[in-house]
Amino acid sequence: MASAKSTRNDVQGALELAVFAGGRVTRHPLPAEGRVSLGRSPENDVPIDDSSVSRRHAIIHLGPPIAIEDLGSANGTRLRRERSAGPTTKLVELQPEQGKTMELSVGDAVNLGSTLIVILPREGTASAAPGQGQGQPIVLDPAMERLYALAERVAGAPITVLLLGETGAGKEVLAEHIHRRSPRAQGPFVRLNCAALSESLLESELFGHERGAFTSAVQAKPGLLETAEKGTVLLDEVGELPPSIQVKLLRVLEERKVMRVGGLSPRPIDVRFISATNRDLAAEVKRGAFREDLFFRLNGIALTIPPLRARISEIAPLARSLADRTASALGRPAPAFARETLAALEAHGWPGNIRELRNVIERAVVLSGGDTLLPEHLLLDAAAALPPVEARPAAAPAEPRPAAAPEAAAPAGTVPPAEGGGGLRGELDAIERKRIVDALEQCAGNQTQAAALLGMPRRTFVARLSAYGIPRPRKGKATR
Ligand SMILES: Nc1ncnc2c1ncn2[C@@H]1O[C@H](COP(=O)(O)OP(=O)(O)OP(=O)(O)O)[C@@H](O)[C@H]1O
Incomplete structure (x- = not known):
């Protein structure tokens, strides 16, 4: 884990910065006070490798209070908050004026271009370090x-x-x-x-x-x-x-x-x-x-150890336990999971296994802001979805192997059949297509802003437009 340098002191506080960029998450312990610079240039305290982030993009002022300042970035710094609007909640975006700071709370989701950043309690403080104090491992498969x-x-x-x-x-x-x-x-x-x-x-x-x-x-x-x-x-x-x-x-x-x-x-x-x-x-x-x-x-x-995609029955309990932990670290009640959310989790291929699941759930809890995790909060990479059931190879049991010749020790890498399949994939595609059209509409056809709103790299966004047959809007025109 890279440590964010502070310009005032290097004493680590109880917080860390999680940076979700390009499908990866990196974590940076934050100092208790001082300034932490963020941007694409390697000179920043937290360098972010994303072309939608400016070389010197923003500064986090560590408090109290905690605040963020935009440094005149090209694609902006936006704080995403949910506001209740009658029976539903609505996502609102707040943008700090250049040179002015905007107060942040732990758990607030902030977009720098299409990169999402979140300040969280540091692992090992409010939430436990891997393998420590997390109670019994979840074993159901x-x-x-x-x-x-x-x-x-x-x-x-x-x-x-x-x-x-x-x-x-x-x-x-x-x-x-x-x-x-x-x-x-x-x-x-x-x-x-x-x-x-x-x-x-x-x-x-x-x-x-x-x-x-x-x-x-x-x-x-x-x-x-x-x-x-x-x-x-x-x-x-x-x-x-x-x-x-x-x-x-x-x-x-x-x-x-x-x-x-x-x-x-x-x-x-x-x-x-x-x-x-x-x-x-x-x-x-x-x-x-x-x-x-x-x-x-x-x-x-x-x-x-079999990969997570071969342990489908463990995905939902793991997701629930990870969501409970994240919510409790943020001082929120445990969120519920929509049926479609659990189906989407079970249809994903999880190349990064439980660590990837943890990152996805943490980000979803932060993005949801509310009490139910919906599929659009997961921001799963469609490229890592499992193929439909009929297209998958037959499952082989992931048996432990006793000590033996080198040939006996190859890791298991098989994909078992799962519930769902093509129908579910189609449902998820429809959800994603709708999210993209809505985002374009909300951003008046501006693809860079729409990609940022969805927390998606612009290139992925453009690829999705052609995959879903959505016409690329001309500047300033909304798409249906
Ligand atoms: N059975 C389990 N129940 C609950 N959480 C688990 C379980 N197995 C792994 N995890 C969580 O998944 C994450 C990754 O686990 P772990 O570090 O053990 O993986 P690993 O195989 O050692 O990874 P690497 O090869 O990258 O070192 C950790 O956050 C860990 O707490």
Whole structure:
């Protein structure tokens, strides 16, 4: 997570800025006070890679009160609020005058061009960090139930575990569950993202260093493997380990001893190893990018987590739990889900799995402002919709795989049949088409503004116009 720099101080507050741009969300912890600049230029505290955002677009003033100032951007800064209009609610947009600030509340949705930004309570403050304090994992799909039942049995045995599955599918959550159900539950659970650090930093993080081992080593520091004593170490993205660290890790696994960088004698350690990867590690072994001996050491048993699109029965309960959490962080009552909203969620392909679902639901709760989540609040990418039922390949059970030769450890990637299909797709297309026509009408045919209103990149918007056969309006003309 990138941290927003403050021009006054760098003390992190209890808030973060979620930036929804180009179908991705990035999160930036906000300082307790000061100014945070936003814009396309990399010099901004929060750079936003979206052509509809100006190089220097806006400034957030952190309070109290919190306020936003537009810096004369080309596509504007608009605060989206719902106002009740008789029995219905109506979306109103407020635009700050250039050079003047407009007050913001936590949870307000603001459009910078077509990028949506929202200030939220920071993860780990009001809402829990991944895998921590979120209560029990939600497990309802039969293949997931079998997987978790096997994980319970594995938890009690002194065996290394390799977790396979797509990004965001829940490998870290399962790793922590195994730790909590193991005899090491009272010990630490320590996670290291092997992809996030340079080779030398990774080495000193994992194994520690002695004083003077390198120029900045002014003090001796135990490594992660030592701090996890009597607990569990999760090596996340283990497929990214550079070859030199692979050799050292193999030695640790064989000897159960760790040698600090610059150290003279190895220290015994007592930790359990769980590794996780979204790569096909067996294929990495075959092409010589991952050591076979280390693969066998880590792969005491391999458990494969099915992708979310193969766990349709879990989508609605997960969505409800995520919506409740977001609403409670924003001090709002838990929202209801329209039937069509749940159908749309179940028809989506979820390439980013539960992490993507979380982003979509957080954004929907913010955008809805009201008490019911409607399909138009989801802003799902139509390109990631599942094909109609009849066009999908036959489902294969996502079974856990016992320790075996490299061939046995390929992640599952099958698409099961789901409720709905072509009819539902058609319904969703009709909803999206109507939203686009309405937005164009509201913006007097201005495509840039209509795309921004829908929180859609302009290029996607234009592609949708031709996909739905909506004539591209000439400047200043509304479309029907
Ligand atoms: N069974 C579950 N119930 C509730 N929430 C879950 C469950 N599994 C995963 N999540 C949530 O989904 C998000 C992604 O989960 P997690 O970090 O475990 O995925 P991952 O497979 O380790 O991802 P990556 O490969 O990117 O590291 C987290 O916010 C996590 O809390």
